[in-house]
Amino acid sequence: MSSNPAPSGAPLRLEAVRKVYRSGDSEIVAVDHATLTVADGEIVALLGPSGSGKTTLLSIAGGLLTSTEGRVVVGGQDITDRSPRELTEFRRTTVGFVFQSVNLVPFLTAEENLLVVAELSGRSGMSRRDARQRAKELLDELGLGHRAGNLPSQLSGGERQRVAIGRALFNRPALVLFDEPTSALDTKIGEQVMELIQNEMRSRGTAAVIVTHDTRMTHYADRTVRIVDGVLSDDPVAAGHP
Amino acid sequence: MSLAVTELRRRPGRFAVATVVLTFLSLLLLLLGGLLDGLFLGSTGAIRAQRADVIVYSDTARDSFLRSRLTTEVRRQVEQVDGVEAVGGLGFSLLGATVPGETDLADVAVAGYELPPSGVPDPPSAGHAWADERLREAGVSIGDTLAVGPAGTPITIDGWVEDTNYLQQGALWVTLDTWREVQNANRPDAFVAPDVVQVFVVRGAGGDGLAAAIDAATGSTSTLTRDDAVFALPGVSEQQSTFNAIIFSTLAVVLAVVALFFSLLTLERTGLYGVLKAIGASTRRLFAGVVIQAVTVAVIAFVIGGVLAFVGDALLPGDIPLQLTPGRYVFTFVALVVAAVLGSAISLRRVTRIDPASAIGSAA
Numbered sequence: 001m002s003s004n005p006a007p008s009g010a011p012l013r014l015e016a017v018r019k020v021y022r023s024g025d026s027e028i029v030a031v032d033h034a035t036l037t038v039a040d041g042e043i044v045a046l047l048g049p050s051g052s053g054k055t056t057l058l059s060i061a062g063g064l065l066t067s068t069e070g071r072v073v074v075g076g077q078d079i080t081d082r083s084p085r086e087l088t089e090f091r092r093t094t095v096g097f098v099f100q101s102v103n104l105v106p107f108l109t110a111e112e113n114l115l116v117v118a119e120l121s122g123r124s125g126m127s128r129r130d131a132r133q134r135a136k137e138l139l140d141e142l143g144l145g146h147r148a149g150n151l152p153s154q155l156s157g158g159e160r161q162r163v164a165i166g167r168a169l170f171n172r173p174a175l176v177l178f179d180e181p182t183s184a185l186d187t188k189i190g191e192q193v194m195e196l197i198q199n200e201m202r203s204r205g206t207a208a209v210i211v212t213h214d215t216r217m218t219h220y221a222d223r224t225v226r227i228v229d230g231v232l233s234d235d236p237v238a239a240g241h242p
Numbered sequence: 243m244s245l246a247v248t249e250l251r252r253r254p255g256r257f258a259v260a261t262v263v264l265t266f267l268s269l270l271l272l273l274l275g276g277l278l279d280g281l282f283l284g285s286t287g288a289i290r291a292q293r294a295d296v297i298v299y300s301d302t303a304r305d306s307f308l309r310s311r312l313t314t315e316v317r318r319q320v321e322q323v324d325g326v327e328a329v330g331g332l333g334f335s336l337l338g339a340t341v342p343g344e345t346d347l348a349d350v351a352v353a354g355y356e357l358p359p360s361g362v363p364d365p366p367s368a369g370h371a372w373a374d375e376r377l378r379e380a381g382v383s384i385g386d387t388l389a390v391g392p393a394g395t396p397i398t399i400d401g402w403v404e405d406t407n408y409l410q411q412g413a414l415w416v417t418l419d420t421w422r423e424v425q426n427a428n429r430p431d432a433f434v435a436p437d438v439v440q441v442f443v444v445r446g447a448g449g450d451g452l453a454a455a456i457d458a459a460t461g462s463t464s465t466l467t468r469d470d471a472v473f474a475l476p477g478v479s480e481q482q483s484t485f486n487a488i489i490f491s492t493l494a495v496v497l498a499v500v501a502l503f504f505s506l507l508t509l510e511r512t513g514l515y516g517v518l519k520a521i522g523a524s525t526r527r528l529f530a531g532v533v534i535q536a537v538t539v540a541v542i543a544f545v546i547g548g549v550l551a552f553v554g555d556a557l558l559p560g561d562i563p564l565q566l567t568p569g570r571y572v573f574t575f576v577a578l579v580v581a582a583v584l585g586s587a588i589s590l591r592r593v594t595r596i597d598p599a600s601a602i603g604s605a606a
Contacts, residue, residue: 062520088524091598097521097602103513103601106514
């Protein structure tokens with residue numbers, strides 16, 4: 001288990017979270033009493049082999065799955081017992097996701113891929129003008145201002161990943177969850193993307209959890225947490241790296 | 243919504259197959275409906291035009307104009323029924339007519355009448371007729387004298403009337419005496435005695451109640467409302483049921499095409515929908531996008547199919563009874579949109595079952 005002092009408004013607080021899948025009479029424990037707190041602006045690498053439960057834990061933290069036991073608090077909101085509809089609203093407003101295979105909408109330009117977030121928010125979101133301004137700012141900050149009108153197919157792997165990061169940051173989330181953000185990239189581009197993630201998260205003071213199985217990438221995180229067979233533990237080797 | 247519309251705009255090729263198939267189906271629906279309407283209107287105009295509440299047949303006629311015979315005695319009985327306001331005789335003879343300057347015979351329905359139907363003036367003088375405009379196609383002009391039937395009974399055309407045909411034959415509206423003259427000269431096997439008519443058209447109050455009262459008073463008649471009389475014409479009900487069966491079968495095919503196409507499209511989008519759900523898209527929003535796309539494709543197909551049907555109608559020979567009415571366009575449009583909505587609804591279950599958690603841990 002891994003714990004830090006737990007301010008009530010911490011971007012992420014998992015308390016004794018357990019996720020059990022039932023298959024007939026047998027039970028598969030994917031996450032076993034995991035406790036983790038991520039502080040403001042902190043970047044945590046979640047390191048583990050395939051099948052260790054890191055994806056399940058990330059899904060629970062992002063409101064994509066509900067835990068069997070324990071408590072999940074994100075950005076001060078307790079989402080433990082929320083309904084699927086409430087979790088949809090939560091994901092739209094409170095967390096950002098960057099997925100393994102980027103997964104931009106292929107027929108939308110880079111700018112429009114960011115504006116999707118505003119569209120999903122509908123009337124409750126920002127005005128169209130503010131949304132366009134926000135998208136433009138983000139793309140400029142990510143060095144993609146000149147690529148705003150390009151479709152994903154016209155962008156490089158690294159550029160697509162940057163657009164995905166922009167989409168995750170669009171609603172100024174309390175927490176951004178990265179799922180193997182470098183797995184589809186070569187080492188050099190992967191390091192550039194990790195550096196970008198580090199810079200963007202730090203400059204905004206946004207907390208992030210980065211799931212990876214690549215130990216070469218963990219030094220971009222403030223802290224590394226290992227997960228094996230659903231059990232979390234601090235990584236004594238990676239801990240303390242800047 | 244914007245996502246769905248943007249995809250339609252930027253990737254029209256993805257929807258081309260469905261649009262082409264639905265265009266052909268909408269064209270087929272319009273042509274089938276147009277033929278049905280053409281057959282219906284061409285067969286029933288003379289009866290639909292009657293400004294009558296009920297039509298009285300002899301009870302042995304089995305609701306057939308040509309078999310029915312009614313005498314003045316029955317007329318007096320009908321006139322005495324409460325609620326009856328006006329009674330007029332009516333009779334039809336289906337014959338061929340020679341048109342001056344034309345080699346082909348024109349199919350005519352000589353209609354003897356007393357009470358003017360809608361759009362038809364008072365009866366003309368003996369030996370003259372108001373002709374339905376359909377007879378223009380057979381080369382008939384105002385002032386022509388047609389030689390009607392094998393006996394060549396002369397009838398001179400005084401003017402035109404619209405939508406009054408009877409069993410696909412152009413109507414010639416004449417006095418009852420002229421009709422009897424034509425009938426007896428050309429159909430001696432179906433002789434009509436003086437003062438005898440085939441049916442009475444009756445204006446009055448009461449509808450079905452009036453019909454029952456008339457039959458009760460005469461004891462020798464079978465009375466139908468005007469609408470029932472329309473559908474009692476030979477072949478009309480059969481045409482309606484046959485064409486409607488084909489039209490609704492075609493609509494079922496439309497529904498199946500939309501369902502299959504958008505199911506496949508949804509299957510293909512499973513990964514994308516998973517990601518969109520993960521970042522906060524609701525099932526309702528994603529499904530609305532599918533419906534909007536299906537309806538848009540259906541509307542585009544209807545517009546193209548409608549233009550093709552319109553052009554086809556102009557190019558087809560006049561003897562094909564295709565009649566595209568605004569009502570048929572409206573029906574086809576509404577039916578296509580409903581089929582598109584229902585067809586796309588098949589995708590709802592698939593969209594609902596997409597788990598947003600599938601976006602995580604997937605490289606697909």
